[in-house]
Amino acid sequence: MRIYPCLFFMLQGLVPSSITVIVCWGFLLIEALLLVEINVGLRRKKGKIEEENELDIISIRTMAQETLGEWGGILATATYVFLGYTSMVAYSSKSGEILFHLINFPASISGFFFTALFTILISIGGTRGTDQVNQWLTASMLCLLLAIEVLGVVLGGWSGLEGSGDWGKVPATIPVIIFSLVYHDLAPVICAYLGSDLTRIRASVLLGSLVPLVALLLWDAIALGLSSQADQAVDPVELLMSVNWSGVSFMVDAFSLLAIGTSLIGTLLSFSQFFKEQLDNLSWNSPSTQILPQKPGELFGLRKWWGRNKNSFTAMAMVVAPTLLVSTTIPDAFSAATDIAGGYCMTMLYGVLPPAMAWAMHNRECEDTNQKALSRARPALLGLGLFACGIVMEQIYQDLSLLHP
Template sequence: MSLLKGQHSQQQEYEVERLFSNLNQVTLKREPGSLSSAIFLVAGTTIGVGILAIPAESVTQESGFLASSVACILCWIFMVTTGLLIAEVNVNTMCELGSGGVSLVSMAKRTLGVAGVQFSCWSYIFIHYALLIAYVARSSDILTNFLGIPLWESATLFSLVFGGICYFGSQRFIGAVNGVLVFGIIISFTSLVVAASGDLHLDALLKANFSAVPMSIPIIALSFVYQNVVPVLCTNLEGNLSKVRTAIVLGTAIPLGLFLVWDGVILGSISTPEMADKIADPLQQLLSTNGVVGVTIIQAFSFLAIGTSYIGFVLGLSDFLADFLKLPAGENKPLPYILTLIPPLVLALLDPEIFFKALDFAGTYGVLVLFGIIPAAMAWSDRYSSSSTSIKLQQLVPGGKVTLSLVMGAAGFIILSEILENFMHL
């Protein structure tokens, strides 16, 4: 039996290698990406300015470091699982359609039907535009303060530079840029940790209020969003599921480590309940004790984190729009990038506050639906539907229907809890 299983696995690998060999000759016309570039892309997309808000009063302060660390690790496992499910369905879809550059549109159409496509598409577009608007608005504030130029010039400069990197840059160049930015993030983050750890109390890290954990999960989950670049990874790594798995696990493990360290440093510095009550925003404590140095470090970290996330979201949305518009796979057409870059730039300059409110809604409901329930539903259909492709690749997530049910059930439970919580506060 094991011999037959091994032969079947070898046949799967051969089919995938043959498919991507043909795609490279006919449709992709692009250089394959390296594993290190893929890891940096995932890490850079995941690390956003949201990391600075994790120890805020409304997120992890109430639950404490011990309980919030458990929540961060569980959210990481959950988001890694859904990313692997997306990769599994994506490569299967490329094998069945015989083309690269497959986004959520084709995946949802193949597995969930017309209704699934409509819901997935609009959720995807809403979340991405909301996040891109927030990134452009925040980066323009930082550049205006640093360069002393008008807000519209800062926003335009940021969009042109980072959008140009995505459009004109090769896979290797984008990977190198992401690597430099992630390295800068780690340096600035280390400086932040050193500045904030002067009054660290280890006994404060033992606080655990697990009853407060569910309220923090939507925001923590939003901090681990990277799934939008998984289709890009699958194409760049030529459907090599082993490399895709490594890129996802290692690429998200870097932000997890940063999240835990930052959460511990801030919450460990809040040694008494009286002090905790006064610190709604831990960054204010850091700024008040470090002055200009603290402001400079935070702005540097924020800008670098925004830059890496912006690159990932631009690549993900432009790839999605190219598939949505039925453009040829593997060719850099300007239209998807224009539709990706211009609306967030214009809307961020008009009235960003409206979209920050929308962003809160997206974090609570959109992310857990789009990157929680839908990946498990697509994998369920792909694995167990009689109409699915005859080329069955290895399953990246073990556990069969039990695991898929747990993923959908966990996301649904958090969404329902949030709805009930908001209803009770009306």
């Protein structure tokens, strides 16, 4: 599972309230479990069976269309596509900045090659090969994070989890908290990867979400401790980097790069699978799509191979090409992209839509035993939806305040 604990707080110098982090984590965990229930329910209804080397994904668009109708599918598609591109631009842009700091190579070119590297990994290695690489990268990232946090404690940066943050700044941190903790775009992939086994899927979601939560809380305690030692408000990352040892700067940059890499893998995999599902549907509905007979020795079977994989490569190109175009022409897109993705796209897609989809599924399939439990949870579904709408409205207010100070 994709995890990128405290990366975006470290990169933007934010110190969120621990209570705010826990509330957002609980909110997002419930939303993720709702998505899992809806996805698995639709998979079982459609009788999805996984092939050995290829996942059959039910995307967020299909989930919305099956439960909320055509307009729900259009809304989910537009929001998901915008979210996917803003997230990819953020990762590509920031990776270029970090590589420029590490190896002094132009940021736009560095970001291009960094994104291309993971594109090749997913295209050639497939889901299972990519998962193995991602596990290794995640383990390395967590080791570096632990070393950085231990170093922060040694330097005196520990105030405990109670902290004394400025509650007036909480709204500004919510989009970044959501952007850091959201893993919901991987829910359809996980449901397919684990064979619709609800027990394993729920455990994966819960355990995977605990890692970034703990890391964020530790970063809170360390950052508040470091900031309390300064005479004025200072970015806690700058305090760490100011230590007279070059290894600290390298550790922070390496951790940031690994965190972006694991994040990019998850987004690139799920986003390309989304486009592949749409292309597969078009292929099945097209009367001209037929497998032509393979001539003996024709291009060593390349025609047959391309016919089997063209949708996957086309979907990957649809994700990567616009991303690289924007990230190379607008190198400072990271902060704006994270605010848009976390404050609007993710909150709408993974905050407002899941309760609405669960409510609609209950109304349409109330005779299903598995769905009857939702009737007792209707107040909770309504509360989740209103909470998500409140976050969106607050973000609109914050943005309007910036335009008219």
